[in-house]
Amino acid sequence: MSILWLKALHIFFMIAWMAGIFYLPRLFVYHANATSQDVKDQFIIMERRLWFFVTPFAFLTLFFGIWLIAVYGMDWFRASAWLHVKxxxxxxxxxxxxxxxxxxxxxxxxxxxxxxxxxxxxxxxPVLILLAIVILAVVKPI
Incomplete structure (x- = not known):
C-alpha cells in the first residue's frame, strides 16, 4: 500500500474518532440536565452506541499511525522530535x-x-490538544 493511502486512512480514522469524542461529552451535557428517567435511559443508549461506533476508529487511527512509522523506518522515527511530542x-x-x-x-x-x-x-x-497535534504533523516545528 502506498504511503499516501496510509496517510489518507490514518487521517480519515482520526477525523471520525475526533468527531465521536467531541460529541460524546455533549451528550453527557444533555444527560446531566435530564430529569426524566425515560430521557436518561435514551441518553444511555445513544452514548453506548456512539462509544462503540467511535472506539474502533481510535484503534484504526493507531494501527495506520504505527504502519506509517514502520514504513518511514526507525531512523526517521528517531530523528522526528515533532513525532515524539505528537x-x-x-x-x-x-x-x-x-x-x-x-x-x-x-x-x-x-x-x-x-x-x-x-x-x-x-x-x-481536547480541541487545543488536537490543534497542537495537527500543527506538529503538518508544520513539524521541532
Missing part, C-alpha cells in the same frame, strides 16, 4: 477517550457525579 499528546487523547468510557459507565449506573458545566468544559478540552 505521540505524547496522543497518549493524553487516548486517556481522555477512556476517561469518557468511565464517565459513560457512571451514567449507565445512574451515578453521575458532575454538573452539565463540567461536561461542557470537558467537551472543549
Amino acid at each position: 505521540i505524547t499528546l496522543l497518549l493524553a487523547v487516548y486517556g481522555y477517550h477512556f476517561y469518557l468510557f468511565k464517565l459513560w459507565k457512571q451514567f449507565s449506573r445512574d451515578e453521575n457525579r458532575h454538573s452539565s458545566r463540567f461536561y461542557r468544559i470537558l467537551n472543549e478540552a
Whole structure:
C-alpha cells in the first residue's frame, strides 16, 4: 500500500474518532440536565452506541499511525522530535477517550457525579490538544 493511502486512512480514522469524542461529552451535557428517567435511559443508549461506533476508529487511527512509522523506518522515527511530542499528546487523547468510557459507565449506573458545566468544559478540552497535534504533523516545528 502506498504511503499516501496510509496517510489518507490514518487521517480519515482520526477525523471520525475526533468527531465521536467531541460529541460524546455533549451528550453527557444533555444527560446531566435530564430529569426524566425515560430521557436518561435514551441518553444511555445513544452514548453506548456512539462509544462503540467511535472506539474502533481510535484503534484504526493507531494501527495506520504505527504502519506509517514502520514504513518511514526507525531512523526517521528517531530523528522526528515533532513525532515524539505528537505521540505524547496522543497518549493524553487516548486517556481522555477512556476517561469518557468511565464517565459513560457512571451514567449507565445512574451515578453521575458532575454538573452539565463540567461536561461542557470537558467537551472543549481536547480541541487545543488536537490543534497542537495537527500543527506538529503538518508544520513539524521541532
